Amino acid sequence: MGELNGPGTARNGGQEQRPIFQTTGLTKTYGSGAAAVHALRGVELEIPEGELVVLLGPSGSGKSTLLNILGGIDRASGGEAYFKGNELTAMKERALTAYRRRHVGFVFQFYNLMPSLTAAENVELVAEIAPDPMQAFDALKLVELEARADHFPAELSGGEQQRVAIARAIAKKPTVLFCDEPTGALDSETGVTVLKALQTLNEELGATTLIITHAAATGAIADRVIHFADGRIREVVKNAVKASASDISW
Amino acid sequence: MNVSGHMLSTLDKKLLRDLWRIKGQALAVILVIAAGIALQVMSHGMMRSLEETMRAYYERYRFADIYAPVKRAPAHVVSEIQALDGVSDAIGRITGGGLIELPEAETPVSAKIVSFDPDTFSPINGIYLAEGRMIDPTRRNEILLLRPFAEAHGLSPGDEISITVYGARYRFKISGLALSPEFVYAIPPGAFVSDPASYAIVWASNEAIEAAFDLDGAFNEFLLATARGANSQALIDELDRLLAPYGAIGAFSRADQTSNRYLVEELAQLNTMGRVMTPIFLGVAVFLMNIVITRLVETERDQIGIMKAFGYANHEVGAHYLKFVIVIALAGAVVGWGGGLWLGKLIAGIYQTYFHFPFLVFVAEFGTFAIALAVSGAAAALGAIAAVRSAIALSPAVAMRPPAPPKFARGRGFSGRIFNSVDQLSRMIFRRLAHQPFRAALTTFGIGAAMSLSVMMRFNVNATDYMLDVSFNIVDRSDIFVSFIEPLSQEAVFELGHIEGVTLVEPVRSSPVLFLNKRITQLGAITALSEQPVLNRVVDENLLPVTIRGEGIVLSRQLADLLAAPVGEMIRVELRDGRRPVLDVPVVGVVEALVGTPAYMPIDALNRRLKEPLRISGAYLKADPLKRASVYRELKSFPEIAGVSLQREAYKNFEKVIDEGPGTFRYIMTVFSIVIAVGVVYNSARIGFIERSHDLASLRVMGFTKTEAGYVLLGEIIALVIFALPIGSVLGFLIWSYLAGALSTELYQIPVIYREDGLGYAAMIVLLAATAASAYIQRDINRLDLVSALKTKE
Incomplete structure (x- = not known):
């Protein structure tokens, strides 16, 4: 696959963005026959580069499945998904790994930090395989955790661990940042600090950011909110004005 | 847990499904246990089978308790021996060496010829007739031949062979093929290993061979069966006294009989192997069992919690995990036992090539299985005990929470500057190990x-x-070793040296002796060599040649240890040939020997002590490779030769x-x-x-x-x-x-x-x-x- 930077690598420069992701008729079915579960039932979507997008919807509505397919860790059953004009749904496993390695940052609900590495080392872990990473210290500074750089995950609170996970995800300067329930395991107050970090990073680094959440209030900080229900997009709402993460609560 | 109408309780179903889920790991444990058990069943079973076969064979064919070789004793001595206290039966016989001429062999094959009275009912050292018929005492040309030798050369009853004794050639007819408890392991003196093709045992009637050995009306060996409770050592001392006038070489008990010794040592080796190896396997099995069951209990914490919350008692939960162990142990024991039987049969087949029993069946009694089961169970239980106890100890509430994640903390292992150049993935490896x-x-x-x-x-x-x-x-470093029927004069060296193609002759004299030091006695032999031997050398632990000189004796380390005789010690040596002198000689050296317990003296010193002119009992030869065939031919015509071995x-x-x-x-x-x-x-x-x-x-x-x-x-x-x-x-x-x-x-x-x-x-x-x-x-x-x-x- 090589470089995925198709025509349109321009950073968000004010004019109408060409979509970084585009899907047509995307479906995903688990199992078969009577036991088949239709997680996605034909998703048509365009996400412009550089936006902060929040995906809302009840459990099982298909938002995680969509994120997984766009993140290159799951495969669609039908339809197409494009990243900057490159068809993700046609890529071989090796190409998907390279795609994740080069372009994608993940923030997990349960942080998924390597318990045997310190905060700084967890960040360096990803920096080591990136072509042009930022310094681990700088990444931790962005999430205001530079003072805890030498701590192991077991020595950090949940919110701190999630901020380390964010620092790890952004250290490679990803093109896109996927966050699956990043505040799901955190209390509201801590969750806000995490969202704040994500919002700041989106604005400062320009990485397209997709956040899955149950908390509807989170939608206020997004450029665009996609509502999911029953494997389909029910509604896409564009916010004319984005709220600051510190102004929301749930 | 009783579920009416069902064979398996729900917990047992869970057990089987869990086992299936971790089948790879369970299989690994089972195989390691099985390997240990198989080895144990094989070595123990083989040992018992050999022991039992040996015991039955010895008993049925009355394997002699004591051997008393002499130079020549009149036949009536037998009754004197029979009258000795503690003797239940005694016979006399003639034994000696001969050479068998076989058309396909380039050199004559050494044979041990043993007289046998076919008319005696249940004789000492009886014969198992494997094929053909017993020798007819009225026909002097009939012999029995050791079956493995006959098979190795394609000889069968009815065939005729020539045997040379003291230079005279005799023609014999093979009446049957036989085995004897005396020759379970048939090995010629000085050889490393038994080779059925290169050493023959020949049985003939007294009448057939007495003239050949110049022993008309006389014997040169007595075999004794002792009465129950007899004091063997006392009897041996008594025999040595009684037979001294007849040139007694030294009586010895069954324990020192060559074939029996090899057999007994083989048994000891099997025992050692089983004893050393089995614990290694089982130790590893204990460890594997431990990690598998510990892991199982860890992953099933929530299930344990639910079981307990629903009212399963601690002992029921413990029993459930113990059943895992039992199933694995049982499988290990069964696979190991089966494998052990298979290996045992394989090894028994190999044993039969070298140990000549009329039959050797590998039998693993049920006892071995019981032991296998017990050992396997013990190993598995030992490995699992800690994990099962932790399952019992878990309280339901704690059990339903996931275990705390591994706690890595600062200041513990693998950090600091030295570690800075290591990549993160490698750091994860090191930290895991240290954790x-x-x-x-x-x-x-x-x-x-x-x-x-x-x-x-x-x-x-x-x-x-x-x-x-x-x-x-x-x-x-010789090519050929020739041994003589009895010691010859120096002239033999010149004669051998004159054979076309022989480039070097090195004489050797071997004399049977009894070593004495303090109260320790040991039967053995002195090997007398020339001072600077070239073909057959004595070496020290650095493999450097040792010069044998002076009037002293050089002992192999094993013999020195047996006699507790370090360098400088004066030991007594009773020679059992020639004029049977008794010598007191100093130990002047101790050398390493891989085979046997040799002792060395310079050949001229020994002869001086024996007050004999230079006599030799054998010679090492070096031969021109291109002329070997003619050398062998020449050697065949040497009447005094008892055996020729090619290195x-x-x-x-x-x-x-x-x-x-x-x-x-x-x-x-x-x-x-x-x-x-x-x-x-x-x-x-x-x-x-x-x-x-x-x-x-x-x-x-x-x-x-x-x-x-x-x-x-x-x-x-x-x-x-x-x-x-x-x-x-x-x-x-x-x-x-x-x-x-x-x-x-x-x-x-x-x-x-x-x-x-x-x-x-x-x-x-x-x-x-x-x-x-x-x-x-x-x-x-x-x-x-x-x-x-x-x-x-x-």
Whole structure:
């Protein structure tokens, strides 16, 4: 696959963005026959580069499945998904790994930090395989955790661990940042600090950011909110004005 | 738990399904247990089968309790012996050497000729007639031949052969093929190993051979059966006194009879092998069982909590996990027992080539199975006890919470500046190892144990190679050894030297003696050599030739130890030939000998002491390779020759025997070594994989390749394998040092030779096994479900 930077690598420069992701008729079915579960039932979507997008919807509505397919860790059953004009749904496993390695940052609900590495080392872990990473210290500074750089995950609170996970995800300067329930395991107050970090990073680094959440209030900080229900997009709402993460609560 | 109408309780169904889920790990444990059990069943069963066969054979064919060889004693001495206290029966017989001419053999084949009275009912040292018929005492030309020899040369009853005795040639007809408890292991004097083709036992009537040996109306050996409770040693002393006038060479008990000694030592070796090897396997099994069951209980914490919350009693939960252990132990015992039977039959087949019993059936009694079961159960239970207890101890509430994640904290291992240049994936490996040092140590030790088996086997090979090399290239550099029927004058040396093609002749004189020091006595022989021998040398521990000079005696280390006679000690030597002088000689040296318990003196000193002109009992020859055939032909016409052995043949024979016997065993041990290595590596890697699949999946999601994710897990295993290499080397060396000592006997010494190539070979085996097991786990890594990384842990 090589470089995925198709025509349109321009950073968000004010004019109408060409979509970084585009899907047509995307479906995903688990199992078969009577036991088949239709997680996605034909998703048509365009996400412009550089936006902060929040995906809302009840459990099982298909938002995680969509994120997984766009993140290159799951495969669609039908339809197409494009990243900057490159068809993700046609890529071989090796190409998907390279795609994740080069372009994608993940923030997990349960942080998924390597318990045997310190905060700084967890960040360096990803920096080591990136072509042009930022310094681990700088990444931790962005999430205001530079003072805890030498701590192991077991020595950090949940919110701190999630901020380390964010620092790890952004250290490679990803093109896109996927966050699956990043505040799901955190209390509201801590969750806000995490969202704040994500919002700041989106604005400062320009990485397209997709956040899955149950908390509807989170939608206020997004450029665009996609509502999911029953494997389909029910509604896409564009916010004319984005709220600051510190102004929301749930 | 009773569920009416169902054979299996719900818990038992869970048990079977759980077992199926961890089948790979369970199989690894089962195989390691099975290997240990198989070895135990094989060695113990083989030992019992040999012992039982030997006992029955000895009893039925009245294997003599005491042997009393003499030079010549009139027949009536038998009744004097029979009258001795403690003797229940005694017979006299004639034995001697002869040469059999076989058209296909380039040199004459040595034979031991034994007289036998076919009319005696149930004689001492009876004969098992395997084929044909008994000799007819009225026909003087009939003989019985040892069956394995006959088979090796395609001889059968009715065939005729020529036997040369004292230069006179006799024609005999084979009436039957036979076996005897006396020749279960038939080995000519001075040989390393038994070769059925190169040594014959011939039975003939007294009448048929007395003239040939010049023993008309006389015997040169008495066989005794002792009465129950008789004092053998007292009887032996009595016999020596009684037979002294007839040239007694020294009576000895069954324990010193050559064939019996080889057999008894083989039994001891089997016992040692079983005793040393089985615990290694079972020790590893204990460890594997421990990690498998501990892991199982950890992953089932919530299930244990639910069971307990629903009212299952602690003992029921404990019993459930104990059943796991029982199923695995039972499977290990059954597979091991079956494998042991199979191996036993295989080994019994090999034994039958060298130990000539009328029958040898490998029988593993039920007792061996019971032992196997008990041992297997004990090993498995020992491995599982801690885990089962922790399952019992878990309180339901605690059990339903996931275990705390591994706590890595600052200031504990692998940090700081030195560590800065190490990449993060490698850091994960080092920190894991430092975090669970006990488990890492156990795994390392398990792999080390696997390697030690291979190391041991390679050292065994090295020892054999060394023995071959020392014996045939350093000590004995001759081409041909000829032995004479009785000591000859120096003239024989000149005669041999005049044979066309013989380039060097080195005389040797071997005399039977009784060594005495303080109250210790030992039957043996003195080998008298020329002062600077070239063809047959005596060497010290550095393999440098030792000069035998002066009036003193040089003892092999084993003999010096037996007699408690260090250098400087004065020992008494009673010679049992010539004029039977008694000499007091100083021990002037102690040398290393691999075979037997030799003692050396200079040939002229011995002859001086014997007050005889230079006499020799044999000679080592070097021959022109191009003229060997004519040399052999010439030797055949030498009337005084009792035997001709070709070093080349002996070498080949030795190699062949090693390949078939110990060779098979080595092959089996190598397979077992692989089983352990694969078992340990697979289990460790598999458990590491299960514990860390979430981390590995996260790495994959973050864009790490399969190989990189594999490196984190398998790098840990590789590190442990590398740590295990020196442990396995040292362990193998220690076990082999112990085994070599335990397996060494008076018959031969097993040297401990350290050679790096042995370690290299063993390391290769372990690395290959570890690679295979790792490749299998890499498959699991390749199939990791990445979406699982996004879900909650476990």
